[in-house]
Amino acid sequence: MTATPPDADVLLSVRELGVTLHGVPAVSGLAFDVRAREVLAVVGESGAGKSLTARALLGSAPRGALVTGSVRLRRTPGSYDELVGAPASVLAALRGRRTALVPQDALSALSPVHSVGDQLVAAVRSVARVSRMEARARAVAALDRVGIADAARKARAYPHEYSGGMRQRAVIAMATINEPDLLIADEPTTALDPGLQEQVLRVLGEQREAVGAALVLVTHELGTVRDHADRVLVMYAGRQAEQGPARRVLDHPAAPYTAGLLASLPPGRSGGRSARRRLPTIPGAPPAFDRLPPGCAFAARCPLADDRCRREEPRARTVGDGHEVSCHRWEDVPRPATELFLERSV
Incomplete structure (x- = not known):
């Protein structure tokens, strides 16, 4: 199913998004747009429905959840794919190629039995027909771009050998390695100290700009939004409380x-x-x-x-x-x- 939002610059168009869990409406009536290369911060207290919204955007809501409304992702100028109700095979094909997730818990997101480099190689080869050698070179380059020193050697290491900040950089590298159009970062700085939080957000921003992606940044850290977002969506109890340009919402x-x-x-x-x-x-x-x-x-x-x-x-x-x-x-x-x-x- 395809549709065209009014503004051709819109990359992601969300209308009347709802998520029902076990018969209970957990998210209701969300409507917003994300433009190409734009950063939208989704903020609110714990339990506001932010992460559930992020998962619904990717077509990966929890089992048993009913997602309603419309989530349209631009395929080409003037042509959009409807993600709500799309077959699982279609959604799986989008992930990693046109959409990507930077998860909250990097350690859980990375396989403990494969080296970080091998996981990046697998991510490359899942969308591109390249040799293992070429994929390995891309993996090392991706780790280097996110600021991991001695990337060739670190690519052979396992996730438990990385620090928390390094693991988060590694999942940013994995999310951006195939240059998706849309990144969704779900509380990417959870459990990191304030210094590391700022470093990770800076790296995420640099990589987003490098691949030309739009970003939906889910966070409860409203204090970090001013320097990292173009627009803000404030959620409360699964509903929209406010949205608009970041500086306007924060200042007024x-x-x-x-x-x-x-x-x-x-x-x-x-x-x-x-x-x-x-x-x-x-x-x-x-x-x-x-x-x-x-x-x-x-x-x-x-x-x-x-x-x-x-x-x-x-x-x-x-x-x-x-x-x-x-x-x-x-x-x-x-x-x-x-x-x-x-x-x-x-």
């Missing part, structure tokens, strides 16, 4: 939830805002997917919530150039928006 959030995330960042991580004596927090915790309240899912934690919020689910509305928010009370969010949660700080 329209959703109370986005404001709370930014206010909760430690001093120095929220785009240069001055340090405060007290660190604001969002009260409470996100609701479970099988116990979503009526109305806005964030209402119980929102200082601005009123009866309408608790009764009627908000729909996305445009509040600026490319800037959307799903909130009834967005016009009442103060400036700076982070002050909204200051009185609730601890």
